[in-house]
Amino acid sequence: MTGKLGRDEFVTLYNDLNDWKKAFKEHDVDEGGTMDIHELRRAFKSFGFRLSNRLLVAIGRRYANKAGVIDIQDFMLCSCRLKTIITYYYENINSDRQRLAQTSGVFRVNL
Numbered sequence: 001m002t003g004k005l006g007r008d009e010f011v012t013l014y015n016d017l018n019d020w021k022k023a024f025k026e027h028d029v030d031e032g033g034t035m036d037i038h039e040l041r042r043a044f045k046s047f048g049f050r051l052s053n054r055l056l057v058a059i060g061r062r063y064a065n066k067a068g069v070i071d072i073q074d075f076m077l078c079s080c081r082l083k084t085i086i087t088y089y090y091e092n093i094n095s096d097r098q099r100l101a102q103t104s105g106v107f108r109v110n111l
């Protein structure tokens with residue numbers, strides 16, 4: 001990692017941001033401009049993030065406002081962090097399968 005964003009990384013980020021924005025709009029069922037935990041679960045699932053109830057509750061506690069809902073800015077930030085964590089995790093699986101086979105398959109996430 002250089003700390004700089006190359007062209008390919010920029011294109012990936014740009015596409016991800018558009019996908020997440022689209023997912024937010026599609027899964028904001030009541031069109032209130034925010035997501036409750038049920039909408040959040042469906043949105044994350046739509047782009048491949050299958051999260052446990054425990055993790056969803058943790059995300060809700062971290063990102064939701066006092067009304068218990070998440071706005072689009074926090075949704076985008078959370079999605080970016082989740083993608084970074086999940087990508088890092090799967091890169092480590094590919095580089096060190098044997099070590100990960102010895103683990104429980106559970107990893108801690110600090111959002």
Ligand SMILES: [Ca+2]
Pocket residue numbers: 027028029030031032033034035036039
């Ligand atoms: Ca909503």
